Amino acid sequence: MLAIGPERGWSDRELAMLESREYVGARMGSRILSSPTAVVSAVAIVQEALR
Structure with missing residues (x-):
């Protein structure tokens, strides 16, 4: 799940919640993407990795 x-x-609270559920953090680079662009990019990266 992404x-x-x-x-x-x-937020600190959100990070704590994610960490408590054992999410593993990752970044797609130093640029800040809009949320819709980040979703499309992340899904494309995951699909390519699973190919």
């Missing part, structure tokens, strides 16, 4: 964060970043 969790795409908001453009402003995750």
